[in-house]
Amino acid sequence: MSIDAEETQVSFDRVTVDLDALQRAAYAVADAMSVDITVAGDRFTCTLYPREHGTDPSALAHRMRTEVVDQTLRLRIAKETEPLRNLIFALAFSKTGLTEDEIQQ
Amino acid sequence: VTALRLSRESSAIAPGGWQLLPLRFHRFDTESTLLTNLVGEHVFVPTHQFLAVLDGTCSDQNMLAELRAKHLIQLPGERLPTELLAIKFRTRLRRLPDSTGLHMFVVTLRCEHTCRYCQVSRQSSAKTEYDMSEETASRALELAFRSPSPHLKIEFQGGEPLLNFPLVRWIVTRAKLLNQEHGKKLAFVIATNLALPDEEILDFCQNEDVYFSTSLDGPEELHNTNRRRPGQDSWEKTVTGIKQVQGRLGDDHVSALMTTTEASLQRPTEIIDTYAKLGLQHVFLRPISPYGFALRRRGGAGYDVARWLAFYEAGLDHIIELNRRGIPMVETYAAIVAKKIFTNNDPGYVDLTSPAGIGLGALGACSPRCKTTHSGSATYVTAATKTSCCQKSFSSHSKTRSH
Numbered sequence: 001m002s003i004d005a006e007e008t009q010v011s012f013d014r015v016t017v018d019l020d021a022l023q024r025a026a027y028a029v030a031d032a033m034s035v036d037i038t039v040a041g042d043r044f045t046c047t048l049y050p051r052e053h054g055t056d057p058s059a060l061a062h063r064m065r066t067e068v069v070d071q072t073l074r075l076r077i078a079k080e081t082e083p084l085r086n087l088i089f090a091l092a093f094s095k096t097g098l099t100e101d102e103i104q105q
Numbered sequence: 106v107t108a109l110r111l112s113r114e115s116s117a118i119a120p121g122g123w124q125l126l127p128l129r130f131h132r133f134d135t136e137s138t139l140l141t142n143l144v145g146e147h148v149f150v151p152t153h154q155f156l157a158v159l160d161g162t163c164s165d166q167n168m169l170a171e172l173r174a175k176h177l178i179q180l181p182g183e184r185l186p187t188e189l190l191a192i193k194f195r196t197r198l199r200r201l202p203d204s205t206g207l208h209m210f211v212v213t214l215r216c217e218h219t220c221r222y223c224q225v226s227r228q229s230s231a232k233t234e235y236d237m238s239e240e241t242a243s244r245a246l247e248l249a250f251r252s253p254s255p256h257l258k259i260e261f262q263g264g265e266p267l268l269n270f271p272l273v274r275w276i277v278t279r280a281k282l283l284n285q286e287h288g289k290k291l292a293f294v295i296a297t298n299l300a301l302p303d304e305e306i307l308d309f310c311q312n313e314d315v316y317f318s319t320s321l322d323g324p325e326e327l328h329n330t331n332r333r334r335p336g337q338d339s340w341e342k343t344v345t346g347i348k349q350v351q352g353r354l355g356d357d358h359v360s361a362l363m364t365t366t367e368a369s370l371q372r373p374t375e376i377i378d379t380y381a382k383l384g385l386q387h388v389f390l391r392p393i394s395p396y397g398f399a400l401r402r403r404g405g406a407g408y409d410v411a412r413w414l415a416f417y418e419a420g421l422d423h424i425i426e427l428n429r430r431g432i433p434m435v436e437t438y439a440a441i442v443a444k445k446i447f448t449n450n451d452p453g454y455v456d457l458t459s460p461a462g463i464g465l466g467a468l469g470a471c472s473p474r475c476k477t478t479h480s481g482s483a484t485y486v487t488a489a490t491k492t493s494c495c496q497k498s499f500s501s502h503s504k505t506r507s508h
Binding site for chain 1: 124125126127128129130132143159187188190191192194195198
């Protein structure tokens with residue numbers, strides 16, 4: 001695939017980065033660029049298209065990489081804390097009278 | 106001292122000796138990261154320390170103690186942090202079971218103003234076919250009283266609602282009659298340009314404890330440029346109206362908000378001083394709502410986020426300075442956001458709630474002929490269709506909470 005002068009590409013190892021994290025990152029940086037994600041072998045390739053002409057391609061790549069790191073951490077935290085989060089919600093919403101069992105009681 | 110030292114040493118957390126509680130983070134700048142939890146507790150930490158906390162390698166006992174106190178981490182086996190988080194979470198959402206407390210009645214689309222930034226499908230003063238009927242109002246009241254909320258705020262909007270004052274009076278009277286059965290706490294607000302109140306209107310509002318919310322864009326020339334009406338006397342009439350309400354009903358019965366046009370951007374100080382001179386102690390610095398008809402007109406925003414923020418910061422600085430000089434003044438939006446950040450007492454501002462305020466926070470009723478794209482967070486119901494007329498967001502003019 002040919003790349004226009006202003007486009008740039010960054011790639012990520014599929015072992016260390018989830019597609020979910022890449023998609024979340026692409027959404028988060030949408031104010032500055034649109035992102036096309038493709039898979040080839042053991043790597044994801046992200047082609048970054050700046051929204052404004054004259055944007056420094058290395059700045060785009062830096063922002064995308066930083067965002068992917070953050071989204072990866074967020075997924076990790078969400079997974080690690082999921083049981084506690086569910087416990088907190090269960091405690092918070094218990095005895096609300098919203099479930100059938102409680103209404104019958 | 107020895108006992109204290111021993112106690113502190115014994116409470117030291119070993120590397121890896123903590124569990125993460127559900128948290129969110131945001132890189133605030135290159136050096137620091139903002140951590141928040143489910144209930145809005147927050148703490149700024151150096152970014153490298155945040156990563157050490159995630160990896161279980163942090164040895165900074167002060168930081169670990171702060172994170173533990175803010176319920177961002179806990180020790181394995183602890184139960185109290187999760188129980189406290191659940192209580193706080195429940196407290197923040199305590200208004201949710203009450204459902205809708207704010208009910209807006211667009212009693213007419215007629216208006217004698219032609220404001221540059223108006224998003225409403227305004228009609229000329231003569232077109233009474235754009236007034237709400239008693240039948241529509243009656244159905245909307247029935248819907249309002251079906252809400253489980255113990256508080257109902259009924260807000261009259263337009264157009265200029267005072268052009269259909271007979272219906273306002275009918276709704277207030279009817280609502281109080283219905284409330285003899287329901288026993289809710291009722292409040293009434295008229296969102297008006299205050300150009301039209303006469304003795305009859307003021308007498309009624311005084312007797313029925315009705316509040317007024319008006320628009321004041323700042324100094325006379327700026328206000329009249331933004332808010333045009335025949336005679337170019339909007340400012341004079343609004344200021345006179347504010348003073349009349351203050352004198353008859355009390356200072357707390359009238360509030361004002363402003364809309365920022367490009368012409369306002371260089372004048373934050375003058376705008377705020379206009380409010381202070383009138384004895385108003387709150388000012389709501391608002392950008393133009395990017396909704397509906399406002400986008401089509403020449404008076405559309407005409408400025409970007411950076412210019413808006415420069416205006417807002419200058420305004421906020423001036424408000425802080427006024428308070429330092431002993432002149433009380435609150436910037437409403439800052440007060441709402443600060444309360445959300447620093448307390449568990451959510452102000453219930455419908456535009457900034459989660460779950461979203463649409464339907465839950467506010468409902469609006471309007472004429473079947475309404476073609477307005479309402480702004481803010483309300484669902485609209487028309488008498489003809491009994492379905493939502495539009496589901497864009499809606500800003501309550503009285504601006505604080507659903508009840």
